Amino acid sequence: MSEINMIVCCKQVPDPEAPPSAFKVDTAANSVTLPPDIKPVIGQYDEFALEAALRIKDKAGGKVTVLSLGNKLVRDVIKKALAVGGDELVLLEDDAFEQSDSWSTAYALATAIEKIGTYDLILCGRQSSDWDAGQVGTGIAQLLGVPAVTLARKVEIDSGKAIIEQVIPDGYQVVEVGLPAVVTVTSELGNLRYAVLRGIMAAAKKQPTVWKPSDLGLDSSQVGAAGRHTKLVRLFQPVKEAKCEIVEGDSAAEAGANLALRLRQAKIL
Amino acid sequence: MTENKGVLIYGELVSGRLSSTTTELLGCGRRLADQLKEDLCCVLASDAVGEAPGQAIAFGADRVYAVEDSALKEDQADAHVQVAEKMASEASPRIILMGQTPTGRDLAPRLAFRLKTGLSTDCIDLAIDPETKLLQQTKPVYGGNAHALFTCDIMPQIVTVRAKAMTPLEGDDSREGDVIPTTVDIDTSVIRVRIVEKIKEEVTGVKLEDAPAIVSGGRGIGGPEPFKTTLKELADVLHGAVGASRPPADNGWVPEAMHIGLTGKIVAPDIYVSVAISGASQHIAGCSGSKTMIAVNKDPDANIFREASFGVVGRYEEVLPALTKKLNELLAG
Numbered sequence: 001m002s003e004i005n006m007i008v009c010c011k012q013v014p015d016p017e018a019p020p021s022a023f024k025v026d027t028a029a030n031s032v033t034l035p036p037d038i039k040p041v042i043g044q045y046d047e048f049a050l051e052a053a054l055r056i057k058d059k060a061g062g063k064v065t066v067l068s069l070g071n072k073l074v075r076d077v078i079k080k081a082l083a084v085g086g087d088e089l090v091l092l093e094d095d096a097f098e099q100s101d102s103w104s105t106a107y108a109l110a111t112a113i114e115k116i117g118t119y120d121l122i123l124c125g126r127q128s129s130d131w132d133a134g135q136v137g138t139g140i141a142q143l144l145g146v147p148a149v150t151l152a153r154k155v156e157i158d159s160g161k162a163i164i165e166q167v168i169p170d171g172y173q174v175v176e177v178g179l180p181a182v183v184t185v186t187s188e189l190g191n192l193r194y195a196v197l198r199g200i201m202a203a204a205k206k207q208p209t210v211w212k213p214s215d216l217g218l219d220s221s222q223v224g225a226a227g228r229h230t231k232l233v234r235l236f237q238p239v240k241e242a243k244c245e246i247v248e249g250d251s252a253a254e255a256g257a258n259l260a261l262r263l264r265q266a267k268i269l
Numbered sequence: 270m271t272e273n274k275g276v277l278i279y280g281e282l283v284s285g286r287l288s289s290t291t292t293e294l295l296g297c298g299r300r301l302a303d304q305l306k307e308d309l310c311c312v313l314a315s316d317a318v319g320e321a322p323g324q325a326i327a328f329g330a331d332r333v334y335a336v337e338d339s340a341l342k343e344d345q346a347d348a349h350v351q352v353a354e355k356m357a358s359e360a361s362p363r364i365i366l367m368g369q370t371p372t373g374r375d376l377a378p379r380l381a382f383r384l385k386t387g388l389s390t391d392c393i394d395l396a397i398d399p400e401t402k403l404l405q406q407t408k409p410v411y412g413g414n415a416h417a418l419f420t421c422d423i424m425p426q427i428v429t430v431r432a433k434a435m436t437p438l439e440g441d442d443s444r445e446g447d448v449i450p451t452t453v454d455i456d457t458s459v460i461r462v463r464i465v466e467k468i469k470e471e472v473t474g475v476k477l478e479d480a481p482a483i484v485s486g487g488r489g490i491g492g493p494e495p496f497k498t499t500l501k502e503l504a505d506v507l508h509g510a511v512g513a514s515r516p517p518a519d520n521g522w523v524p525e526a527m528h529i530g531l532t533g534k535i536v537a538p539d540i541y542v543s544v545a546i547s548g549a550s551q552h553i554a555g556c557s558g559s560k561t562m563i564a565v566n567k568d569p570d571a572n573i574f575r576e577a578s579f580g581v582v583g584r585y586e587e588v589l590p591a592l593t594k595k596l597n598e599l600l601a602g
Contacts, residue, residue, distance in 0.1 A: 131411075
């Protein structure tokens with residue numbers, strides 16, 4: 001088979017590894033905010049999807065196009081996808097893309113993928129690290145009319161087919177699917193490789209392609225907040241009462257033994 | 270166009286019986302249907318539905334559509350989505366509930382995008398707005414660091430529900446309902462994914478989902494060995510099982526089947542001992558239903574102490590053996 005064309009969907013999100021205390025809800029704006037010193041990142045599952053694409057490229061060659069939707073995307077953050085080995089970066093970037101839900105995100109991405117035109121494999125993270133919906137990859141597949149395999153921990157291309165290890169309860173299954181196909185990737189695939197200096201320098205020179213809704217033939221009612229199928233009514237943080245009883249002792253071992261006594265006394269054991 | 274009415278559950282079977290998540294969906298669906306004063310129906314689709322339809326009625330369904338077809342044997346989403354789409358059009362429900370299970374996660378977006386409606390996944394709270402009759406769909410977002418309430422005014426409203434977030438009714442065999450054997454023409458030519466082989470990753474001992482106690486280790490455990498020794502010994506004393514947060518599973522220290530969290534298993538044991546786990550929201554999402562949470566961590570500022578009821582600050586290598594030994598004495602005596 002000729003060169004494999006891969007499209008990886010990557011979303012810029014607030015760092016999900018930030019400490020829980022950093023997450024605040026702005027109730028007026030109905031949005032989650034983090035302190036400015038916590039920089040956004042590419043969603044962790046999207047990074048695994050990118051790594052899956054790069055492994056295929058390592059082995060069989062091919063082209064990796066990274067596609068991202070959002071607004072005011074931080075170039076240093078999203079260009080990481082080029083620095084680690086992505087070939088091209090296409091950004092769907094406009095005010096009108098703000099507050100997309102799974103539907104309007106998948107709709108715009110699928111339209112952009114059709115515009116890109118040549119694709120064998122579309123890779124997405126299993127879910128975004130902000131809304132945790134887990135719909136966009138499968139949604140793109142439905143909109144494009146191509147098969148989808150979710151929760152991949154390994155993806156290989158062989159004789160024009162994708163061979164995928166898919167996580168199932170208590171194990172995994174090996175599945176085979178013809179191309180083009182959408183595959184969503186889970187964490188066991190492994191971490192995204194680090195960028196090397198040469199990659200970082202090459203990425204700095206590359207300019208992303210930026211598309212607005214009109215470049216996709218979409219009008220403003222089909223994208224972002226206007227194109228949503230679900231309505232976000234309210235965001236909130238459930239109140240937690242800190243009530244942990246710390247059991248102490250002269251040594252860590254004694255504290256352990258005291259914990260046993262305390263649990264017994266509290267009739268928990 | 271027919272008016273959308275009632276609640277429909279797309280159920281799941283495990284060896285010819287209702288899955289526990291399906292009984293939870295029936296409990297939740299019954300409550301919603303009663304609020305709406307409408308019916309609760311349940312679709313059960315498999316190569317053989319066994320005694321599950323009767324069970325579904327005992328757990329709250331008014332009507333069960335039993336779809337038996339050999340094309341459903343392998344649990345292929347491309348086959349199930351055809352059944353779900355047909356039943357959504359025939360039963361024309363207002364609400365469709367599915368489990369946030371591997372099957373539901375895969376199936377629900379396919380269905381929602383085909384029906385061109387909205388979907389909220391992983392809901393933990395569902396209610397009917399008395400004025401609009403819309404379903405208020407609450408789910409954790411940002412890894413559990415916030416909760417969001419969504420509505421959708423396109424019918425049907427589809428949601429998946431987190432395991433153990435809802436309570437099943439007591440099964441009542443005297444409840445009455447109709448079982449309607451239903452045929453759906455499943456086009457097998459659109460099943461484009463071929464399953465080559467299934468590989469079970471053996472987890473010995475008590476199943477995590479059923480364990481009354483779980484001892485769970487995190488990144489701070491440092492390697493695979495202690496899961497088989499230090500943690501296992503404590504779990505044995507508690508007649509429980511050993512679990513893990515995401516890093517040990519991603520590092521291959523333990524099989525993925527032991528991973529507890531947002532993207533792993535959801536558990537709710539009586540006792541949950543978290544060992545060397547920092548307490549990221551994504552992990553808490555998998556164990557917040559535990560009755561008593563106990564934390565052992567050397568970092569006094571670890572977030573896990575905000576979640577736990579009892580804690581010890583110290584190195585687990587020292588705390589755990591002493592805890593295990595003392596419990597052994599106490600529980601023997």
